[in-house]
Amino acid sequence: MRAALLRYAPLLLVALAWEAAPRLGLVRPDALPPLSAVAHAWVGLLASGDLVRQGLSSLENLVAGLGLGIVVGVALGILMAWYRPVEMLVNPLVRILYPLPRSALIPVMILWLGLGAASKIASVFLGCLLPVVLSAYNGARGVDQVLVWSALAAGASRRRVLWEVVLPAAMPEILAGVRNALALSFILLVAAEFLIGQRGLGYLISFLGEGGVYDAMFAGVVTVSAVGFFADRLYLMLMGWMLRWRE
């Protein structure tokens, strides 16, 4: 208990400073509303249903884009490692597209899919895809060939080897790639929501900011940050659980 208190004391100090600075007149309260005002605004956003409604919209688009990115990315990465023609076809494209700052694709998605959920999902999907492809490809390529040969020699079909040897062996690297993709998906979703508007927490934050409702805007920023932080923590736990078979 005391150890935890000592560890998290800095956060408490920051919270205190946040409360005190505007109250003591060190910063203007409209540039940084006191923490208590932000907390009050947060309760207001929650009670009005805005936070839940926009949060659910964000969550839906994030899960759809990230989920699609993981499924397609893992499949593509493993196929690249497993079938030479796929590798020769896809690898150069991956390499040439990888350095493209993914946020630049949001306007194209808006041109193609309009101002709506589809553009947000597609932006998240494209942002997550390449890191997952590369991690699955590297993971599957790094599989010990002896394992593959023994499984084949023991009479396993190629498909079974793929599912039962290659995929599990590539799993640690895939999971690390997905963690990067998770962080990227938040960036792209919030960016797309800023630009497309209409719905989502990113839209809520920028709407409140433009309207000058700064305590509520800060409440939204804190919410998105907290969701991103806890999503990462949750993912780390999931990762530990999925890799529990490793020594």
Next chain:
Amino acid sequence: MAGMKALRHGLLRWVSILALLAAWEIVARAHVVSAFLLPAFSTVMARLAGDVISGELLPGIGLTLYRALAGFSLAAAAGVAVGILIARSPLARWFLDPLVSIGLPMPKIAFLPVFILWFGVFDTAKILMAAFSAVFPVIVASWAAAEGVERAMLWSALSLGAGRRQLLWEIALPAALPQIFTGLQVALPIALIVEIVSEMAMGGEGIGGTIIMQMRFADSPGVFSGIVAIAVVGSILVKAMELIRRRLLVWHPEAAR
């Protein structure tokens, strides 16, 4: 024979890229989709060349690059300093460890409206936004790197009469450099991604703002040529970081690979 094989492999690498570009051109010219949704590759390249010659493109690209690199440099300097400070000072570690472990996975992009509120919509806000987004990976990498420097190496240097300043600049920093550099290589693309988002959201000059304007005016060749230009800039930056790494770490075993 080995040369032939390498050459064939090199050519094969381009086949799929050329095939994709050809498919793009054919699909666009056959009007499978409207020219508005997908302008032909040749149209996009002609537009790109035109914008370069007319002098419309390069100042914008230069501005974006300047902001992204300024933000990245701030993040690099602050991140390395803070990371080393955390590794060396128990007080700094006590205070910053929880803040960094929250800041690293947090989606920093959500702070964009806060940066607009505090710093306006001009260079300062855009540069600081990129720096804020890129600084955490640098802190964590520098911290881990400084922790990882072998004690034995530091002790030998001390016993040979190195001063504390020398110890930091001539022993600890070079030993920590490979890992710090890995952090920088993570941070640079983040700075560029966030810079472009900031420009798109805040408007003004710079390639991000330009692309959004072109999108609003339904100028799709403009949008696509902007993206091609950003892609080229991104590739050059990634390659440049690899080259600098090889240059800086010539003495390191990794360079021999």
